[in-house]
Amino acid sequence: MRYPASITFTDELDADAWLAEQRRAIRTGRWVSPEEQPFTVATMPTLSTYADTWITERPIKESTRSHYRALLRNHIDPVLGRRRVDLLDAAAVRSWYSKLDTGTPTARAHAYSLLHAILRTATEDGLLEANPAKIKKAMRTERKRDVVLLGPAEIAKLADAMPQQYRLAVLLASWGGLRWGEVSELRRRDIDGTLIRVRRAVRYQHSKFTVSSTKSFAGRRDVHLPSFLSAEMERHLREHTGPDDDALLFTDEGGQLPHHRFDPIFAKAKRSIGKPDLRFHDLRHSGATLAAQSGYTVKELMERLGHSSPVMAMKYQHAAEERGKELAERLGALAKKPRKSRTTK
Template sequence: MTRAKRDFGSIRRRSNRRYQAYYVGPDQATHRAPSTFEARADAEAWLADERRLIQRDEWSPTRFRRARRQRASQAFGPYAESWLAYRDIKPRTRVLYRRQLDRFILPAFGDVAMREITPTAVRIWHSGLDPSKPTQRAHAYGLLRAILTTAVTDEVIATNPCRIRGAGTSASTRRVEPASLEELRVVVDHMPERYRALVLIGAWCGLRLGEMSELRRSDLDLRLMVLRVRRGVVRVEGQVSVGLPKSFASIRDVAIPPHLIPVIENHLERFVRPETDALVFPSVGDPSIQVHANTLYRHWYRARLAAGRPDLRIHDLRHTGAVLAAQTGATLAELMARIGHSTPQAALRYQHAARGRDAEIAAALSRLAEGR
């Protein structure tokens, strides 16, 4: 956030990269522009207009109060639509926000004036959301809070009425059980040969499905035994979107366990075109297109049933890889780097799971010592 010294008024760049202009008026009070500006030149123009009004003795502080009242009286719906339209977010996130607005937020607040969205109104709305779907409930509340936080920044409203403690987070109700090595072997044996390397990379290298689907020959350095994660693919409303991985921390180099090298070499020779930009896991019908998740799921469901793990998701391979890495004694920082997490919370879960498995091993050793 930067400020510029001027003969009249000040301009600062806020954390959201928009510019805010303000000045001390003849009444010795600070007056801010009705909204922030995308370009610095627009902020300078607004200050120039205000200075001109003062010089002509046409300036009045009441119009600021009137402008603020007008902003606060605007309906939430149009403001939310503008908020979403100019938000720099990934395509899948945009679709998710659109769905949450249409299903949960706009029906309740779309026609309500911004100033009439009170803490009481928010609490009543939140209590009406389905408590049996805590994640969906938390996401809807979090989106409403984010929009109204921006409204406070834009000085449309004075304070954010979303004040329900903990409402924006939800505890996971699903306990992920990593696959055992035997279960993993059975799953791999029951997958088509062209997808076995994908399952093994997911389990032993901890990649997300979107990261594996976008792997290309040039991302694999088998001589150095390194796999480079630089992109990810998602499908949004039937459209393929290739971009950066989930977060900045997800851009990483992952060391490939040596026992996977022959498997990957065999896969590259049999199923991957020779070009450096060839997809490692392409569609059967079109090698220039990433394998569709539905194709994988069709085979995956049969394979996991054969392993006696109908609860196991493809994404749980990543969890399995993280727990296996934790069992080797990997530190928290090493786990974060390998799995591509920007915060330690998830990596801590993997370490806890590994310690739980270690207790099982210790118990088994005691049974062995006692001859049972």
């Protein structure tokens, strides 16, 4: 059977190039007959239309879907939205990426990651020969600030500086490596002595709370706290938690505790211990680093922190190794100090 090109070529070289590409596609098994192709030139969707369908069909949380739509609306559509998917090329993607605001590196990386994923599916659907989003390291974002790590004594000082009903939040984030959304959704039924069952997380967005499963499947985990926190847990449950199994550990006027209500309290405490740049999420990093220093393997760190990838766990182990080297050097420095000579009578 003969299949004509979908367009009429005005140049013989262009026609030959098209024919050579079809033959290459047949040899490599990529060729699809017009009857099997989901789109024709006349029905080929714009990137905006294709991306909207892509987001709708993803098996993702509604909060993630909302985030994707915001990225599409604010960062991708204004420049690339009206282009036909099959006409997108590497030059167009590079030009779009160069115009993204470098002052918001996280949003920039997320927007590029979303575009890359959408175009990867378009490639699998046969709309593109190859993914034109191939800018190296564009999906990464460089940390703009250093993480503030606390040692055990500093964690204790910070907890002491907090109001009694919130000091356990600091200890759970630090010694348990819990995220804020996990800490603020903990309920009495999730606590069994010093065992924390992390099953849910809460998100405060658009002036309302949304409770869902953890950030990822790996985030659903059991976290064992050090036994010295046993008394802290018992006191908090006795004095600051309702009797029902569903009672929240940390509340704001009986309801969920939003981050913006907790932040001023936390800010006052961190300033009082001389750590004004500390973020609540840094406590999770502190806990992870302490766990690595105590001997947790990469797999054990992944399970404790709820990570799907070993990358972050390996970073914590590296930080622990560096700390070990530093302490060894301090130890060695003691040997270099001049000793007082002993005098004999």
